[in-house]
Amino acid sequence: MSLYPILLNLKEKEVLVIGLGKVGTRKTMGLLNTGCKLTVMGKNQEKLNMALSERKSRKSNLIENILPFIDFRKNDFEIGKDEDILRGKTLIFVCTSDKDLNxxxxxxxxxxxxxxxxxxxxxxxxxxxxSVIEKEKLIISISSSGNSPAYSRLVKEMLEDIVSGLDTDSIELMGRAREKIKKMNIKDNEKRELLKRLPFMNKEELKSYEDNCGNKG
Ligand SMILES: C[C@@]1(CC(=O)O)c2cc3[nH]c(cc4nc(cc5[nH]c(cc(n2)[C@H]1CCC(=O)O)[C@@](C)(CC(=O)O)[C@@H]5CCC(=O)O)C(CC(=O)O)=C4CCC(=O)O)c(CCC(=O)O)c3CC(=O)O
Ligand SMILES: NC(=O)C1=CN([C@@H]2O[C@H](COP(=O)(O)OP(=O)(O)OC[C@H]3O[C@@H](n4cnc5c(N)ncnc54)[C@H](O)[C@@H]3O)[C@@H](O)[C@H]2O)C=CC1
Structure with missing residues (x-):
């Protein structure tokens, strides 16, 4: 059996993180930019607050837009009392130090x-x-299928140098050119050829499609 890799669009989805120590804080920080409706739960929120204020000092606008929408529940999960908080969630991250509770x-x-x-x-x-390498719109996910997170981290570090040399600014340009090309009035096989050539086009050529369908449609 193998794990199935996907990338989730969590916009407007309800996501819950329970337990806000080292791991819960890391998971919460990774969810901030997804547009999900985030609820975080745990009495001890010190680590999360530290991470949030550190992020605030780096990217203030972004975090100020997100913070008011996080539902901070400042109590620990109690069995027999807090089960309702689970209802309606799309994803739950349970990150407490209490194995039985997890x-x-x-x-x-x-x-x-x-x-x-x-x-x-x-x-x-x-x-x-x-483990994730993210540069502009490029996302590279690395997993050891749960066998060794430290190995995933090592592979990420090995790939980071290669990725830093990639011209990822062009990806969004490719996306806009692709939308225009899809609507061009040309044969389907010509469209497919053009779409396959997108990664090899320089910025000027990409922009020509973005601006006026390359004058070919
Ligand atoms: C199954 C998984 C579930 C999940 O959490 O998603 C999981 C589970 C566990 N991790 C444990 C330990 C560590 N986890 C890390 C780090 C990361 N762990 C991440 C993912 C995953 N960890 C998933 C599998 C990923 C895969 O397939 O490879 C990363 C990649 C992503 C992220 O967390 O966002 C992030 C690196 C981010 C980065 O830098 O790129 C480190 C290293 C460090 O902190 O530097 C250590 C200590 C070294 C070691 O143990 O290897 C333990 C034992 C706890 C204990 O000992 O009690 C468990 C529990 C168990 O063993 O199942
Ligand atoms: N998946 C991963 O990447 C990793 C997982 N782990 C495992 O994850 C668990 C948490 O690890 P850390 O974050 O390092 O521990 P931690 O001690 O930093 O955090 C645990 C948090 O759970 C909270 N907690 C305890 N009972 C709770 C309850 N009833 N409701 C809400 N919150 C509660 C504690 O107050 C604490 O803030 C451990 O079991 C550890 O073995 C550890 C390292 C990496």
Whole structure:
């Protein structure tokens, strides 16, 4: 059996992170730019607050737009009392240091048909986070299928130099040219050839499609 790689569009989706220590904070920070409706839960929010203020000092506009929409629940999850918070979520990240509680929440999520990541038991999770290299719109996900996160991190470090040399500014330009080309009044096989050539076009050629369909349509 193998894991199935996908990239999720979480815009407007409800996502819950329970337990805000080192791992819960890392997972929360990774969710900030996804446009999801984020709820974070745990009495101890010190690490998260530190990470948020550090991010605020670097990218103030961005974080100020996001912060008011996060639902901060400043209590620990209590069995028999807090189950309602799980309802309606698309994803749950359970990252507490209490193994029995993590297991309980993962089982409840299963009953509700919600995908759950258990930070302490990768192999028992419905999904896991890969190590990620992100440059502009290029996303490279690396996973050891849960076997060794440290190995994923090492491979990421090995690939980072190659990725830093790529001209990723052109990706959005390719996207706009592609939309125009798809609407051009030419034969389907000509369209396909043009679309396949996008990564090899220079910026001027890409812009010519973006501006006026390359005067070919
Ligand atoms: C299954 C998975 C589920 C998930 O959390 O998504 C998982 C599970 C566990 N991680 C553990 C430990 C560590 N995790 C890291 C780091 C990262 N862990 C991440 C992902 C994943 N970790 C998923 C599999 C990914 C894959 O397929 O390779 C990364 C890539 C992404 C992210 O978290 O965002 C991020 C690197 C980000 C980056 O820098 O690129 C480090 C290293 C470090 O901190 O530097 C260590 C210590 C070294 C070691 O143990 O290897 C433990 C044992 C805890 C314990 O000992 O109690 C478990 C539990 C278990 O063993 O199942
Ligand atoms: N998936 C991964 O990448 C990694 C997973 N882990 C595992 O993840 C778990 C958490 O690790 P860390 O974040 O390093 O620990 P941590 O001790 O920094 O954080 C655990 C947090 O859970 C909170 N917590 C405890 N009971 C709670 C409850 N009932 N409700 C809400 N919050 C509660 C604690 O207050 C604390 O803030 C551990 O089981 C660890 O083995 C550890 C390292 C990496």
């Amino acid at each position: 297991e309980y929440i993962a089982l409840k999520a299963k009953d509700l048909g919600i995908l759950c990541l258990r930070a302490d038991e990768g192999m028992d999770s419905d999904f896991i986070n890969p």
